[in-house]
Amino acid sequence: MSLDEARRTVIALDRARLQAGRELRGLSQTALAREAGITAAAVSQFENGHSRPTPATLLKLSYALDLPLGYFARRHGHAAGQAPAAFFRSLRSTSAAERRRATALVGLVHELVHAVEQHVALPAPDVPVNKAARDDASIDRVAADARAHLGLDANGPIPDVVRAMERQGIVTARFRVEGHQMDAFSVDYLDRPVVVLGADKGHRDRSRFDAAHELGHLVLHHPDDAGSKEAETQAHKFAAAFLMPAESIRDDLPRRADWERLAGLKREWGVSIAALLKRAQTLGSMDPAAYTQAMKTLSARGWRKREPVDLGPAEQPVLLARALEVAEAHGVTLDDLAAEHGLPLHDLRKVLENSLDPRPRVEL
Template sequence: MSHVELDAADIAALFDRNRLRIARELRGLTQVELARETGSVTSASVSQFENGHTRPSGATLRRLSVALRVPLSFFAAPARPPQPGGATGFFRSLRSTSPRDRHQALAYVQLARELALEVEKFVALPELDLPRVQPPVTEETDSAEIETLAQETRKHWGIPPGPINDVIRTVERHGIITVRFLVGLEKVDAFSVNFPDRPIIALSADKNSRDRSRFDAAHELGHLVMHGNEQAGTKQTEDQAHAFASAFLMPADDIRDELPSRADWPTLLYLKEKWHASIASLIVRARRLNVMDEKAYTQAWKALSARGWRKKEPGNLGKPEAPVLLRRALDVAEEYGILFTKILEQGGLPENDIRIILDRPEDRPRVEI
């Protein structure tokens, strides 16, 4: 029996406390705020529901469904259980993002994972082919080892020398789900969640820069390859992911001889166009590969700041690369008569939120008057 066929009593019997927590965090609500939204459920009851001490009645679930704007069937236990201990994301800085914002972002990513699992019931997605390092790298792992890991990842995936044509398409071809969505979380930058079955990279939709977005995707790939969930949020982990991204996008043997030894702007602009990498990342790469010495590197950064290029560089590379895997999978399903709305109903997924994740506006024809 699918979720869509269940009534409130059935859902109450199948109630999964984690689903209530995810729905609440999706709306950015505390337990007290959710109780206030329902108008009749106490915060103590919400807490007991989420702790698994009691189950809500069918009538209470209806009130929660309305308050949280999710289908009643969303509260039923999913066919495939969530990751033990909940999802852990690799966020750039735990200090600059509030727990509420992180939880809301993670809730959206868990919806993306569930959508992928639902789609996979009808359409074969690319098999996951992620060369995870076991055991994960440690704080003592040096930059030379990270350079090697980045090159081994390129080799494993059969990426030819030189610039990568489309970073997002590359990771999606190897079974990693990528999403780009804007949910009003300005302080949440790109992040990733290393689900064992379908790792997900979430990119910020308001970072309208192709070069920086490519670097973000490669940075998150670095986390998925190198790090365990327990390492999330440390400066050392972030530095290692930066080093991986730089080496993955700009292999030392391919770019070393092209990099200038000083702030040669025409050359750097040419390389930005060729490698689809920011001037800032090219300068950092030149220093890391000892093409620039420390003095030239410092002068380059001062000049970059003086020109105001640290915030907005010259050289427009066009629109950021776009995730396509989930949208194409849904298109294929619809070609075989499996409607988008049917897939959502089967999984009890909230349509408006899924459309945000897919950047797929409502496709019903509108009446013009």
């Protein structure tokens, strides 16, 4: 990074990028000012557009944030304005700063997708939107319609939820926000939705439910619904109906906690025993008292954290990784994309580490 490059970047500076970079690093304005050797008031003025940094100051900010100068320039081909609000599962267990950092990370994924699409054609985003459904019956119908829209069997278990979503052009990633356990979340960008699944949730059954839950947000909700308890409840109901269609599973659900039977249903449907019990209670197969007792037993045996019956590793996103492979086969590497679009390469590798496998692949 040079002063000449900084001079060119200041001319094309996007003040929103300063804030995004700061949030990416999880820093307050005061902390960034301390790292860069400037005042917090100056950082505030840069971010709100009241003043511009000098080239020398922009260099200091770039070094303090460990971001390339190109990161701070206006993005051509991107819609102006803030990104839509993210749907977070656990608002109470995550701070506002943690959510901002996670949103900045998913913003990098979105920018990488935009960069890749200049070289590789991805499946067009095609989400079966229905923003009017609110009650249980209508959500069940919307879930059934979503299965049909995604080309899935109307009645049977879904083999791979993540793959089904990616075929509809929903980019999915799996990464950890350092130092924090973050549930799945999604951002419904205007051009293409992005879903993030937590890297620490390695249980296949729970991760499948997380993916279906985020699909529910994309189908049912507007960005203005983000953060509401009602939206989370509706997405949960959608996920249950999407993974366990009522007419297909109702007769198989036990009226009392039959653990052997529930273990078999878990293997068949790829959902947790806890989700099966809740579905049994919702569909009336199990009365509230029996459900409460079953959940108490689940807790007493330590199964709320780790259930019996291991379904294997969580489903892995492949769309972005395969797009990068195709781009590389045509002479455009991840390093090239990062340099061309001013994206921090080490951060991209971090968010992609659960999708990219450096080993040669055996093709059969």
